[in-house]
Amino acid sequence: xxxxxxxxxxxxxxxxxxxxxxxxxxxxxxxxxxxxxxxxxxxxxxxxxxxxxxxxxxxxxxxxxxxxxxxxxxxxxxxxxxxxxxxxxxxxxxxxxxxxxxxxxxxxxxxxxxxxxxxxxxxxxxxxxxxxxxxxxxxxxxxxxxxxxxxxxxxxxxxxxxxxxxxxxxxxxxxxxxxxxxxxxxxxxxxxxxxxxxxxxxxxxxxx
Amino acid sequence: xxxxxxxxxxxxxxxxxxxxxxxxxxxxxxxxxxxxxxxxxxxxxxxxxxxxxxxxxxxxxxxxxxxxxxxxxxxxxxxxxxxxxxxxxxxxxxxxxxxxxxxxxxxxxxxxxxxxxxxxxxxxxxxxxxxxxxxxxxxxxxxxxxxxxxxxxxxxxxxxxxxxxxxxxxxxxxxxxxxxxxxxxxxxxxxxxxxxxxxxxxxxxxxx
DNA sequence: GTCTATAAAGTGATAGAC
DNA sequence: GTCTATCACTTTATAGAC
Numbered sequence: 001x002x003x004x005x006x007x008x009x010x011x012x013x014x015x016x017x018x019x020x021x022x023x024x025x026x027x028x029x030x031x032x033x034x035x036x037x038x039x040x041x042x043x044x045x046x047x048x049x050x051x052x053x054x055x056x057x058x059x060x061x062x063x064x065x066x067x068x069x070x071x072x073x074x075x076x077x078x079x080x081x082x083x084x085x086x087x088x089x090x091x092x093x094x095x096x097x098x099x100x101x102x103x104x105x106x107x108x109x110x111x112x113x114x115x116x117x118x119x120x121x122x123x124x125x126x127x128x129x130x131x132x133x134x135x136x137x138x139x140x141x142x143x144x145x146x147x148x149x150x151x152x153x154x155x156x157x158x159x160x161x162x163x164x165x166x167x168x169x170x171x172x173x174x175x176x177x178x179x180x181x182x183x184x185x186x187x188x189x190x191x192x193x194x195x196x197x198x199x200x201x202x203x204x205x206x207x208x
Numbered sequence: 209x210x211x212x213x214x215x216x217x218x219x220x221x222x223x224x225x226x227x228x229x230x231x232x233x234x235x236x237x238x239x240x241x242x243x244x245x246x247x248x249x250x251x252x253x254x255x256x257x258x259x260x261x262x263x264x265x266x267x268x269x270x271x272x273x274x275x276x277x278x279x280x281x282x283x284x285x286x287x288x289x290x291x292x293x294x295x296x297x298x299x300x301x302x303x304x305x306x307x308x309x310x311x312x313x314x315x316x317x318x319x320x321x322x323x324x325x326x327x328x329x330x331x332x333x334x335x336x337x338x339x340x341x342x343x344x345x346x347x348x349x350x351x352x353x354x355x356x357x358x359x360x361x362x363x364x365x366x367x368x369x370x371x372x373x374x375x376x377x378x379x380x381x382x383x384x385x386x387x388x389x390x391x392x393x394x395x396x397x398x399x400x401x402x403x404x405x406x407x408x409x410x411x412x413x414x415x416x
Numbered sequence: 417g418t419c420t421a422t423a424a425a426g427t428g429a430t431a432g433a434c
Numbered sequence: 435g436t437c438t439a440t441c442a443c444t445t446t447a448t449a450g451a452c
Contacts, residue, residue, distance in 0.1 A: 027327045119235045159394040170374025177339045186367045194402035
């Protein structure tokens, strides 16, 4: 009748994965320890064997989602052939919207986790970490877009990155609220236009 | 020893006001009926005399904040003398940032209320209403900015409004996370530039 | 109408058997 | 290490005295 012995680290990651599913499906507020262990198929006591508290799990959950974030979102290392800046941006944004619409609960969860972290002073650094990562990913995507299109950005990359992240965050909220696909498509068209206007073609013969 | 008799409508609005303060100060999750009645100086039973449930109060709270929203945010009916579009936009965005930094908890509360509403099917229409209002306010502000600057927008006003709202939403989250004033200033500079590029000077003699 | 008291159903966390 | 059972507490909501 006794369950098999599972290393603590495995239990921890299983609980983190279960917690992410529960948060996505039902929200942070409903992600109780009981709901999480039920999702993970464990007993309540096992939870507290692996984690000292619910907050400790939530902190690990945020670290987890931040770490595995964004591989395939805005940037896409596959495409490297030259293309116009506007088209690269448009495709990157479309890729993000596709990601959002195909799994909206995931992005809803990310937003909720950020705001949950903002309510507790000890968790605030985690939210900060999360957005530093977003900004870094956006800067990287914009940098490679410039290289691919032979463009020179007319503004500091960090500023442009913050603009892009703010735009996608806002886009996400608006879509989660009204599910308006047409308006979202128009929005990323507009956004790609305006962002592309912030770059200028670099000199010819880029390396001499 | 008996408390004075207070009309139900007054109790309701007093509770809504108290709830808004509690949500701003401690977050939606901590806005329990007990915390709210304590803030309002009432007994718990009085709460349930005025409202059937906590959800009913929360719904009324959202309706309340949506209704009284945005009078003095982006648009500003005082200024009507002509000015360049870019400057009008820059000042409007700065006004929003001033509002945000002077009372960050209020904007944090608005974001939390939206996401709370998104978790319950019956409340989702309220979030929708909230964003319809945002978009309408933004469209109005952009329309009057165009008139004041003698500009013609090159894209449909609703699309531009959605862009502006998304931008300010994202800007808000980023600032709430890292409190980076310099980055926010750079962001609204950039945003004003890019938005202004979406308009063209109208023909001279605007009415003949 | 307004109160105190309490019901009924959660919650995070722990004790202690195995 | 893993379980069941339970503690101590909080939550929303209601009964019933006044």
